[in-house]
Amino acid sequence: MDGFDKLDLDLLRLIVEEPRAGVREYSRRLNIARNTAQARITKLEKAGVIVTWRPQINLAPLGYAVMAFVHVHIAQSQVNETLERLTAIPELIEANTVSGEGDLLCRFVARDNSHFEDVLQAVMKTEGVLRTRSEIVLSRRIWPRTIPIVEKLRAEN
Structure with missing residues (x-):
């Protein structure tokens, strides 16, 4: 988990749970400056953690x-x-x-x-x-998910 701290993981959780909330809302909820939130998001994107902002679609x-x-x-x-x-x-x-x-x-x-x-x-x-x-x-019981891993990493950090 090189270079990622609890703030990164908290931000990542918000992005996964509410991808449409936006940077301003993420910064408000985490009580950080908007520029800090944007810089962290950019870091997560450049590191390949955030791969896409596309919605998950049920076909x-x-x-x-x-x-x-x-x-x-x-x-x-x-x-x-x-x-x-x-x-x-x-x-x-x-x-x-x-x-x-x-x-x-x-x-x-x-x-x-x-x-x-x-x-x-x-x-x-x-x-x-x-x-x-x-x-x-036959049926999809668990949709693709990442929050349990984010929570595990946060607990370990």
């Missing part, structure tokens, strides 16, 4: 009710090219290089199971993809 109400994790095995000589080709599939919403089963762990969305089958066929037809293994999400 199910937009008609994409199926989510699946797909382990993708790819030809080792074509990793970057295959990943670039896969990005042409709009239903691909996340891809991670992993150890263990497969080379990539991708998260896809689809309107329904039939549509997911079409998406999976598109993945398998992608040049460089050798095989896949899919797991359909």
Whole structure:
């Protein structure tokens, strides 16, 4: 946790919990100058802690009710090219290089199971993809979260 103190972590918690509050409100709640809050936010951004200010979107109400994790095995000589080709599939919403089963762990969305089958066929037809293994999400019990780690770091600091 090099270079981050309790104030940084308190600010980070506010940003995660209320991203629309704004710098002025963060500085008011933390009882610090607005410039101090802005400087700390800039530091968190430059360090790669704050990656985006985009909202987290639930695609199910937009008609994409199926989510699946797909382990993708790819030809080792074509990793970057295959990943670039896969990005042409709009239903691909996340891809991670992993150890263990497969080379990539991708998260896809689809309107329904039939549509997911079409998406999976598109993945398998992608040049460089050798095989896949899919797991359909039945329900999301815990959304992506970071506050527990921020709280742990704050307690350790």
